[in-house]
Amino acid sequence: MKRNLLIGGSFLALLVALAIAQSAVQRVAAAQAQNGVMAPRFEVDPTFPKPLPNGWYQGQTIGLWVDAQDHVWIVHRPDVLDAAEGASSQTPPTGECCNIAPPILEFDQAGNLLRHWGGKDGPGYQWPDSNHGLNVDSRGNIWIGGNGAMDGHVLKFTLDGKFVMQVGKKGVTRDSLAQDHFFQVAKTFFYGPTNEVFVADGYGNRRVAVIDAESGKMKRFWGAYGKPPDDKAALAQGAYDPTVTYQHFRGPVHCADVSNDGLVYVCDRTSNRLQIFKTDGAFVKEVFIARDSRADGAVWDTAFSRDPQQKYLYVADGRNQKVRIFDRQSMEELTNFGKGGHYAGEWYSLHNIATDSKGNLYTVETYQGRRLQRFLYKGIAPVRAKQQGVPWPSGK
Amino acid sequence: MPLPRRVVCCWVLVLSGVLAVQYDAATQGSNAGPRYQVDPWWPRPFTNQSWVLGSVTGVTVDAQNHIWVIHRGGDSLETNEKGMMLTPPSATLCCQAAPSVLEFDQKGVLVSNWGGPGQGYAWPQSPGSLAVDAKGNVWITAAGLEAPPTTPARGRGDAVVGEAPAAAPGRGRGGPPPGPPDAHVLKFSRDGKFLLQIGAPGKMDGPDSQTTLNRPSAVAVDAAANEVFVADTGNRRIVVFDADKGLYKRHWFAYGEKGASAAPPAYAPNDPPAKSFRDVTCIDISRDGLVYVCDRSSNRIQVFRKDGTFVKEGIVSKNTLGATVTGQFGVVSSHGSAWDLAFSSDAQQRYVFVANGHDKKVHILQRDTLAPVGTFGSGGRYPGQFLAVGSIAVDAQGNVYAGEQHHGKRVQKFVTR
Numbered sequence: 001m002k003r004n005l006l007i008g009g010s011f012l013a014l015l016v017a018l019a020i021a022q023s024a025v026q027r028v029a030a031a032q033a034q035n036g037v038m039a040p041r042f043e044v045d046p047t048f049p050k051p052l053p054n055g056w057y058q059g060q061t062i063g064l065w066v067d068a069q070d071h072v073w074i075v076h077r078p079d080v081l082d083a084a085e086g087a088s089s090q091t092p093p094t095g096e097c098c099n100i101a102p103p104i105l106e107f108d109q110a111g112n113l114l115r116h117w118g119g120k121d122g123p124g125y126q127w128p129d130s131n132h133g134l135n136v137d138s139r140g141n142i143w144i145g146g147n148g149a150m151d152g153h154v155l156k157f158t159l160d161g162k163f164v165m166q167v168g169k170k171g172v173t174r175d176s177l178a179q180d181h182f183f184q185v186a187k188t189f190f191y192g193p194t195n196e197v198f199v200a201d202g203y204g205n206r207r208v209a210v211i212d213a214e215s216g217k218m219k220r221f222w223g224a225y226g227k228p229p230d231d232k233a234a235l236a237q238g239a240y241d242p243t244v245t246y247q248h249f250r251g252p253v254h255c256a257d258v259s260n261d262g263l264v265y266v267c268d269r270t271s272n273r274l275q276i277f278k279t280d281g282a283f284v285k286e287v288f289i290a291r292d293s294r295a296d297g298a299v300w301d302t303a304f305s306r307d308p309q310q311k312y313l314y315v316a317d318g319r320n321q322k323v324r325i326f327d328r329q330s331m332e333e334l335t336n337f338g339k340g341g342h343y344a345g346e347w348y349s350l351h352n353i354a355t356d357s358k359g360n361l362y363t364v365e366t367y368q369g370r371r372l373q374r375f376l377y378k379g380i381a382p383v384r385a386k387q388q389g390v391p392w393p394s395g396k
Numbered sequence: 397m398p399l400p401r402r403v404v405c406c407w408v409l410v411l412s413g414v415l416a417v418q419y420d421a422a423t424q425g426s427n428a429g430p431r432y433q434v435d436p437w438w439p440r441p442f443t444n445q446s447w448v449l450g451s452v453t454g455v456t457v458d459a460q461n462h463i464w465v466i467h468r469g470g471d472s473l474e475t476n477e478k479g480m481m482l483t484p485p486s487a488t489l490c491c492q493a494a495p496s497v498l499e500f501d502q503k504g505v506l507v508s509n510w511g512g513p514g515q516g517y518a519w520p521q522s523p524g525s526l527a528v529d530a531k532g533n534v535w536i537t538a539a540g541l542e543a544p545p546t547t548p549a550r551g552r553g554d555a556v557v558g559e560a561p562a563a564a565p566g567r568g569r570g571g572p573p574p575g576p577p578d579a580h581v582l583k584f585s586r587d588g589k590f591l592l593q594i595g596a597p598g599k600m601d602g603p604d605s606q607t608t609l610n611r612p613s614a615v616a617v618d619a620a621a622n623e624v625f626v627a628d629t630g631n632r633r634i635v636v637f638d639a640d641k642g643l644y645k646r647h648w649f650a651y652g653e654k655g656a657s658a659a660p661p662a663y664a665p666n667d668p669p670a671k672s673f674r675d676v677t678c679i680d681i682s683r684d685g686l687v688y689v690c691d692r693s694s695n696r697i698q699v700f701r702k703d704g705t706f707v708k709e710g711i712v713s714k715n716t717l718g719a720t721v722t723g724q725f726g727v728v729s730s731h732g733s734a735w736d737l738a739f740s741s742d743a744q745q746r747y748v749f750v751a752n753g754h755d756k757k758v759h760i761l762q763r764d765t766l767a768p769v770g771t772f773g774s775g776g777r778y779p780g781q782f783l784a785v786g787s788i789a790v791d792a793q794g795n796v797y798a799g800e801q802h803h804g805k806r807v808q809k810f811v812t813r
Contacts, residue, residue: 094717290489339490387489392441
């Protein structure tokens with residue numbers, strides 16, 4: 001009896017000790033979750049997309065969007081293949097690889113190529129000299145821009161490549177006050193609530209322009225801080241100095257993406273900043289990112305997380321080769337991931353980012369990167385490092 | 397801890413299934429021989445997140461089954477990808493060149509790295525391939541920069557209008573290379589201690605020289621005879637030295653000829669085979685004592701005995717021609733189908749793998765007949781695809797490692813299916 005009591009007592013003591021230990025563990029975990037930073041976590045998926053058929057070779061990839069079916073659309077520049085890369089497309093061919101692919105490519109979630117089209121002028125429209133930017137609107141149309149020396153327009157097509165509308169034209173010059181054309185557009189963004197398209201205009205011009213998505217009519221435009229654009233003053237700003245706060249867009253104005261709560265996020269790429277506006281152009285605030293960056297700048301593109309509040313803003317830094325994750329409310333950078341290079345999860349020049357309905361993130365690279373990559377969304381997780389590097393699956 | 401291992405195992409199985417599909421899509425040739433698929437999880441990303449590979453010019457596997465890589469480093473990086481190496485830096489987090497010589501273990505972890513100028517030797521202006529001998533010494537060739545450009549570069553950037561990317565100093569745009577051109581072979585211990593230099597930069601006494609070389613591309617070491625075989629590209633010959641002292645032993649030309657002949661004209665598929673090498677870019681010795689040589693832009697492999705006796709030749713891809721283009725980091729020569737070769741890991745070394753950089757794939761040949769049995773890979777930047785695949789090696793398990801030059805800048809691992 002005494003022995004049984006002893007055993008029972010020991011068992012009880014053990015249980016109590018375990019309970020205390022368990023509670024301590026829970027407290028620590030809770031403390032980490034409360035005090036630690038939480039952010040979306042991603043893992044690179046090297047199986048997406050599948051290699052292109054027909055010996056096609058992807059060029060500089062400078063536009064990206066995910067449509068309502070979660071199909072991934074890209075626009076690239078087939079004409080940049082050099083004689084070594086495009087050996088089989090030379091006259092005469094010098095080798096077995098590779099062939100020129102059409103510029104607009106659609107992939108399903110399995111990474112299969114579906115529709116592919118574009119690249120030539122057609123009745124009523126001029127194909128850009130240098131493809132740049134792609135957006136699919138909620139009504140099933142594709143919008144593209146162009147940053148060639150002559151490009152002053154945006155084009156609207158059906159998903160099958162049937163021409164719908166051209167706004168602006170080729171052969172214009174810089175004029176950020178123009179009502180009827182653009183100059184070297186970087187990106188378009190369809191905003192459903194007002195049926196407007198926000199145009200990042202662009203490489204030549206230094207403004208955000210807003211047009212009606214049906215008529216193409218210019219509705220309004222603005223420059224840095226929501227003021228009227230001034231090309232002369234913008235061009236007079238000179239070489240980049242990280243200690244100067246520039247009063248005009250240095251450009252290229254590389255993105256103008258609108259959140260569900262009606263804020264316009266504008267990439268002023270070589271100023272290393274985002275400027276945030278209301279949809280009417282009223283300036284809200286600006287955020288500097290990697291302000292010491294020079295050359296082609298650190299702020300290339302943005303995308304929103306897919307929760308209803310769009311709690312997180314993803315920023316493509318094509319200078320440091322990082323996807324930077326911001327808390328959209330505070331605009332504080334929580335963490336970043338990625339690395340320079342040519343392996344899965346690395347980038348040469350990270351040019352655009354986009355998210356699908358599941359929260360997965362897609363990236364495309366220009367210059368010598370030339371890939372579309374997918375990063376699988378793995379939920380909100382504690383941030384373990386400010387610079388995560390290549391986001392490999394946890395089991396690898 | 398058996399659980400994590402099982403998890404890893406399952407991951408591999410799941411991924412193998414997925415990637416097999418991808419591989420099939422990437423493959424364009426027939427495959428009667430062994431079949432391969434890319435392992436996208438090799439190597440592991442560099443711990444130093446700012447490091448990137450330059451143009452990879454050599455890959456080899458040592459006796460410990462470690463994978464050695466040599467690349468051109470910052471010299472082959474565009475200004476866009478070496479922002480941290482510029483003055484002032486254009487970026488703070490990315491990128492700078494990884495050290496030139498890299499040793500990876502089987503898991504793809506970087507276990508050692510070294511390379512660059514030092515006392516008593518001349519680091520190459522542009523390295524060729526490398527070899528690790530049975531004693532663990534590392535041999536590097538100084539292959540030199542490519543010849544002047546003949547075709548202007550095409551392409552267009554996303555640079556701000558009016559701000560063209562700057563050319564790298566002293567490189568590209570046809571500018572003169574700094575210093576005397578590469579003409580030597582270097583031997584280091586496996587931890588990077590300098591041991592021997594054969595030849596010297598700028599000293600090129602011609603194809604019958606017993607002490608000088610001319611832009612050598614590759615070496616192979618015969619452990620039994622303690623000899624190093626050099627693919628002496630600029631002299632269109634194979635030359636053999638003592639592996640300890642670098643003393644001349646013998647040399648020969650294409651078809652085992654003892655006398656040099658003139659440089660052949662540019663390759664044309666229907667011309668009779670050239671009497672001399674156009675550009676010998678690889679050399680490897682099989683277990684049964686045969687010396688295999690790539691004559692890159694002649695699209696052929698020539699086979700010799702170790703004494704230089706010609707045995708046979710085989711064509712890799714008869715119709716492959718080439719292109720010369722210029723980029724930010726100088727001239728890019730992409731010619732021919734026989735850039736590098738490696739033997740399969742079976743005792744008989746039944747197969748030869750040939751890196752075909754211009755057609756962007758790997759050929760598998762039967763070693764005894766040099767007849768084609770299959771290919772793998774296709775052109776592109778995705779895992780399992782190639783740009784200028786120019787170096788190749790096989791490990792003890794038969795896994796294939798393929799390095800890419802130019803803008804490829806990767807070494808990828810392929811495993812048997």
